[in-house]
Amino acid sequence: MKQTKKNRSDRRKSGKSDRMGLILTLFREFPNNKFSLKQLASASGGADKQGRRETLAILDQLYEDGVVEECSREKYRLTHNHLPHLEGTAMMTSQGSIYVRTEGEENDIFVHQRNTMNALDGDRVEVIIVHRNHKGEAEGEVSRIVERSHKVYVGIAEVGAHQIFVRPDSRRMPVDIYLSKRENPDIHDGEKVAVRIADWPVGSKSPQGELVDVLGMAGENDAEMHAILAEYELPYHFEKEVLDAAEALNGEITQKEIDSRRDFRNVTTFTIDPADAKDFDDALSVRKIKDGVWEVGVHIADVTHYVRPHTPIDDEAVERGTSVYLVDRTVPMLPERLSNELCSLRPHEASLCFSAVMTLNEEGEVLDEWFGRTVIYSDRRFTYAEAQEVIETGKGDYAEEVLTLHRLAQTLRANRFKNGALQFDREEMKFKLDEAARPVGVYFKVQKESNQLIEEFMLLANRRVAMFCGHRLSDKGRRIPRTMVYRVHDKPGDEKLDRFRQFIVRFGYMFKAQKGRAVAKEMNKLLKSVKGLPEENAVSTMAIRSMAKAFYTTDNIGHYGLAFDDYTHFTSPIRRYPDMMVHRLLARYLDGGSSADKETLESLCEHSSEREVIAAEAERASIKYKMVEFMKEHIGEEFEGHISGMTEWGIYVELEETHIEGMAFLRDIAGDYFAFDQENYEVVGRSTGRRMTLGDKVRIRVLRADLQHRQLDFELLLPDLAPQKERTSSSRRGMSKIKVSRSSRSKRK
Numbered sequence: 001m002k003q004t005k006k007n008r009s010d011r012r013k014s015g016k017s018d019r020m021g022l023i024l025t026l027f028r029e030f031p032n033n034k035f036s037l038k039q040l041a042s043a044s045g046g047a048d049k050q051g052r053r054e055t056l057a058i059l060d061q062l063y064e065d066g067v068v069e070e071c072s073r074e075k076y077r078l079t080h081n082h083l084p085h086l087e088g089t090a091m092m093t094s095q096g097s098i099y100v101r102t103e104g105e106e107n108d109i110f111v112h113q114r115n116t117m118n119a120l121d122g123d124r125v126e127v128i129i130v131h132r133n134h135k136g137e138a139e140g141e142v143s144r145i146v147e148r149s150h151k152v153y154v155g156i157a158e159v160g161a162h163q164i165f166v167r168p169d170s171r172r173m174p175v176d177i178y179l180s181k182r183e184n185p186d187i188h189d190g191e192k193v194a195v196r197i198a199d200w201p202v203g204s205k206s207p208q209g210e211l212v213d214v215l216g217m218a219g220e221n222d223a224e225m226h227a228i229l230a231e232y233e234l235p236y237h238f239e240k241e242v243l244d245a246a247e248a249l250n251g252e253i254t255q256k257e258i259d260s261r262r263d264f265r266n267v268t269t270f271t272i273d274p275a276d277a278k279d280f281d282d283a284l285s286v287r288k289i290k291d292g293v294w295e296v297g298v299h300i301a302d303v304t305h306y307v308r309p310h311t312p313i314d315d316e317a318v319e320r321g322t323s324v325y326l327v328d329r330t331v332p333m334l335p336e337r338l339s340n341e342l343c344s345l346r347p348h349e350a351s352l353c354f355s356a357v358m359t360l361n362e363e364g365e366v367l368d369e370w371f372g373r374t375v376i377y378s379d380r381r382f383t384y385a386e387a388q389e390v391i392e393t394g395k396g397d398y399a400e401e402v403l404t405l406h407r408l409a410q411t412l413r414a415n416r417f418k419n420g421a422l423q424f425d426r427e428e429m430k431f432k433l434d435e436a437a438r439p440v441g442v443y444f445k446v447q448k449e450s451n452q453l454i455e456e457f458m459l460l461a462n463r464r465v466a467m468f469c470g471h472r473l474s475d476k477g478r479r480i481p482r483t484m485v486y487r488v489h490d491k492p493g494d495e496k497l498d499r500f501r502q503f504i505v506r507f508g509y510m511f512k513a514q515k516g517r518a519v520a521k522e523m524n525k526l527l528k529s530v531k532g533l534p535e536e537n538a539v540s541t542m543a544i545r546s547m548a549k550a551f552y553t554t555d556n557i558g559h560y561g562l563a564f565d566d567y568t569h570f571t572s573p574i575r576r577y578p579d580m581m582v583h584r585l586l587a588r589y590l591d592g593g594s595s596a597d598k599e600t601l602e603s604l605c606e607h608s609s610e611r612e613v614i615a616a617e618a619e620r621a622s623i624k625y626k627m628v629e630f631m632k633e634h635i636g637e638e639f640e641g642h643i644s645g646m647t648e649w650g651i652y653v654e655l656e657e658t659h660i661e662g663m664a665f666l667r668d669i670a671g672d673y674f675a676f677d678q679e680n681y682e683v684v685g686r687s688t689g690r691r692m693t694l695g696d697k698v699r700i701r702v703l704r705a706d707l708q709h710r711q712l713d714f715e716l717l718l719p720d721l722a723p724q725k726e727r728t729s730s731s732r733r734g735m736s737k738i739k740v741s742r743s744s745r746s747k748r749k
Contacts, residue, residue: 018044019044019051019054019055019058020044020058020061020062022043022044023040023043023044023055023058023059023062024062034071034075034076035075035076036074036075036076037052037055037056037059037074037076038052040055040059040076041054041055044058059076084104084128084129085126085127085128085143086100086102086103086104086105086109086126086127086128086129086140087102087124087125087126087127087146088100088101088102088103088109088124088125088127089101089122089123089124089125090111090116090119090120090121090122090123090124090125090142091108091121091122091172092119092120092121092172092173092174093172093174094171094172094174095113095174096113096116096174096175097110097111097112097113097116098110098111098113098116098119098121098142099111100125100127100140100142102127105129105138107137107138109127109129109138109139109140110137110138110139110140111127111139111140111141111142112139115140115141115142116142117142117143117144117145117202118145118200118201118202118204118207119142119145120148120149120151120173120197120200120207121149121151121170121172121173122149122151123145123146123147123148123149124145124146124147124149125142125144125145125146126142126143126144126145126146127140127141127142127143128140128141128143148197149197150196151196151197151233152194152195152196152212152230152231152233153166153168153169153170153173153177153194153195153196153197153209153231154168154169154170154192154193154194154195154215154227154228154230154231155167155168155169155170155173155176155177155192155193155195156169156190156191156192156193156218156708157179157187157188157189157190157191157192157193158176158189159181159187159188159189160181162181163178163179163180163181164178164179164180164181164184164187165177165178165179165206166178166179166193166195166209167708169227169231169708169709169710170231171709175205175206175207176206177195177197177206177207177208177209178206178207178208178209179193179195179208179209179210179211180208183211184211186214187211187214188217190217190218191214191215191216191217191218191223192214192215192216192217192218192223192224192226192227193211193212193213193214193215194211194212194213194215194227194230194231195209195210195211195212196209196210196212197209197210198210212230213226213230215227215230218708219707221328221436221437221438224625224707225326225327225328225329225622228326228618228621228622228625229324229326229331229618231618231621232614232615232617232618232621233614234320234324234331234614234615234618235320235331236331238316238335239316241312242312242313242316242335243335243337245311245312245313246313246334246335246337246338247337249306249337249338249342251341251342253350253352253375257352257375258350258375260373261352261372261373261374261375262355262357262370262372262373262374262375263374263375264285264297264299264353264355264374264375264376264377265350265375265376265377266377267285267286267287267297267376268285268286268287268379268398268401269283269284269285269297269299269376269377269378269379270283270284270347270378270379270380270381270382270398270401271283271284271345271347271378271380271381271382272284272382272383272384272387272450272453272454273381273382273383273384274383274384275383275384275385278330278339278340278344279339279340279343279344279574280301280344280345280346280378280381281300281301281339281343281344281345281571281572281573281574281575282298282299282300282301282345282454282458282571282572283299283345283351283353283376283378284296284297284298284299284405284454284457285297285299285357285376286401286404286405288404289359292361292362293359293360293361293367294359294360294361294404294408295357295358295359296357296358296359296360296405296408296457297355297356297357297358297374297376298355298356298357298358298457298458298460298461298571299345299351299353299354299355299374299376300353300354300355300356300461300570300571300572300573300579300583301343301344301345301351301352301353301354301573301574302343302352302353302354302373302583303334303338303343303573303574303579303580303583304354304573304580304583304584304587305352305354305373306338306342306343307334307338307580309584313334313335313338314580317333317334317577317580318577318604318607320333320577320611321333321576321577321607321608321610321611321612321615322575322576322577322608322611322612322615323574323575323576323615324615324618324619325615325619326618326619326622327431327433327437327439327622327623327625327626328433328437328622332574332575333574333575333576333577334574338574339574339575343573343574345376345378346378346381347378347379347380347381348377348378348379349377349378350375350376350377351375351376351377351378352373352374352375353373353374353375353376354371354372354373354374354583354586354587355370355371355372355373355374355376356369356370356371356460356461356464356465356570357369357370357371358370358460358461358464360408362407362408362411363411364408364411364412364415366460366464369464369468371464371465371468371586371590372590373587379398380397380398382397382402382450384448384450384451385450387402387450387453388448388449388450390402390403391403391406391449391450391453402453405453405457406449406450406453408456409449409452409453409455409456409457410449410452410456412456412457412459412460413452413456416456416459416562416563417524419517419563420517420520420521420563421520421561421562421563422520422523422524422547422560422561422562422563423524423527423528424527424540424543424544425447425527426540426544427444427445427446427659428444428445429442429443429444429445429623429658429659429660430442430443430444430445431443431626431630438629439626439629439630442630442657442658442659442660444659458571459562459564461570461571462487462567462568462569462570462571463564463566463567463568465568465570465582465586466484466486466556466564466566466567466568466570467566468586468589469482469484469568469582469585469586469589470482470484470486470556470566472589481595482589482595482596483554483585483595483596483597483598483601484554484556484568484582484585485552485553485554485568485569485578485581485582485585485601485604485605486552486553486554486555486556486566486567486568487550487551487552487559487567487568487569487578488550488551488552488553488555488556488557488558488559488567489547489548489549489550489558489559489560489561489562490548490557490560491515491516491519491548491560492519492546492547492548492560493548496545496546496547497511497514497519497546499542499546499681500542500543500545500546503542503681503694504526504539504542506693507530507535507538507539507695509526509529509530509539511523511526517563520560520561520563523543526539526543527539527540527543534642534695534697535695537642537644537654537695538642538643538644538693538694538695538696539695541644541694542694547560547561548560551605551609551612552569552578552605552606552608552609552612553602553605553606553609554598554601554602554605555602568582569582570582570583570586576608577604577608577611578604578605578608581601581604621710624710625707625710627660627661627662627712628705628706628707628710628711628712629705629707630658630660631660631662631702631705631712632705632707634702635702635703635704635705636701636702637701637702638699638700638701638702638717639655639656639657639699639700639702640655640656640657640697640698640699641653641654641655641656641697641698641699641700641714642654642656642695642696642697642698643692643693643694643695643696643698644661644694645661645694646676646681646682646683646693646694647676648675648676648678649665649666649667649676650663650664650665650666651663651664651666651683651692651698651716652664653698653700653714653716655700660712661712662700662702662711662712662713662714663711663712663713663714664698664700664713664714664715664716665713666683668703668713668715668716669715669716669718670718671688671718672685672686672687672688672690673685673686673687674686674690680693681693681694690718698716698717698718699716699717699719700714700715700716700717701714701715701717702714702715703715
């Protein structure tokens, strides 16, 4: 009898152990799921009353051991300590929730605001996946903030009796930031300030900030432009050490220096630049070798003669990576002592250059080339308008030289497009500013033949330098690769091209090309066919979006958009650090030096590409600010436009006459409920069935112009939905009040 009881006890222990093993296996296979007692009992082999009782005992033990926790509706799940932990970067939404981008998940992990542990945009966080929906999309909870971002937030200070709260401009910071009034006694109410998050304890309503800078009163132009620079962590002044180093540079051109260079001072040389240019970093020389053969020199300011590696000026240039061009100002990569003085190829002065000198025939073929350091003398400074007048009339200073370069440039241009270069012609909108930098009008920058003249020779020099530096010839004539900095542009991806094909079908166009240069040639043909038609903007916008982005790298994959196998940036070392890198590489290889260190250069390439993206974002932010400032005077007025973009919450509309863009929220459209159909890329009315897509012409009313958030809100006025009374009351208002210059624009059909 005792033996029998022992056997029964052993069997119960064995059964309990097996049951626990099955329950733990189920939890571990589905770590994000919640299970009821009935589900766990059934899965472990005992759905009857006895089985549920034993399962409950097991769960009690696992609960005591901290392995599982009881959650909603008597369901159980693994505790956070036993769930997989992933690390990633937080991206905050305007509602306060975040998405975490990790290496372990294909898609970002959504975290509700209540589960973020006060994580902020850019923070490095540890996240636990606690749920997946039927699509496999993950929802998580932040378990730990690994590292706070050093991101700078810009906002308006609201100064109270005992504290200061900063109302951030960024929609990615949904709460105000607290500043100590005792530590910041000089901040005034309404000032624009830049702050960094110091701490945000769990349970506190607001993060605690530390002051970075006071930018000025909100609404003042300088304060707002400095705010944009601070937001993107771009500098708006040089440190004293850098300025002192620049002032200490010796600008004298000695005879010894001249003797060490090729002398072009007696060859006709001139610059062609915008009328408002302050620095001239490239010049062209031209002379006839014989009938049908010309020597063309592309002379670039020799910045690296003055800026040595690992000096304060060079270190600052590395950090900046590029000059930044806001609407009303340039934030230079180099101090003005260099950009506007020593390295500016001013007329009637000798200047030191690094040059690419090429011998060309009338077919644009390069018969010979030479690279090296030179000294030049600029005979004339042309503006683009002055050079254009010579091209159009055949008369003026150095007319023969200008016309020769124009003829060769047009041949180079034709050859480039014949070889499959992409041709995107989009108007560039500019603002007319008054003395206080307020926008008073809009005009459009047009690329004419004088612009093309400069562009083609800069492209040629960049290409030939890349070809020379990328390889050396061995004694046996073999091409041996050398480390080089390239500007590359990958071919378009299949997925983006497929979306483009699907999009243009709705306009009645077919796009059959699948890969290679055939895509570029068919794209050019399509863009030419839609020129002047209502769908031109929509098709060209989607065509640009289907293309890859250009970047810097030491791995040469060619430049798809230009149809070049080898391409670099050599021609603008005043405003781009990669060009300085290329100048140093060219000097190294001309002197017979060995191949440079690839790893070091690749790191600099990645940094330069990142800085270029940030600069472009800041430039767009300044344009957006001026758009909103300009339209603030037109609240309540109606304008014609076309749909330029779509999201699940609204439609972007670009105004026809000014190219100013704003958003019309779907919730504000009267008369129907509209939703975004992402698969077909159109907005559809639930009851009317009305469909809208990119390129559709629409009429809008300007509702709001929010300068702090740089946001324009439009109301979409659909003919059969908008109240008739409202339409007629505003019919006399519109574009007549907006000044738009079209003196230099090409004719529209």
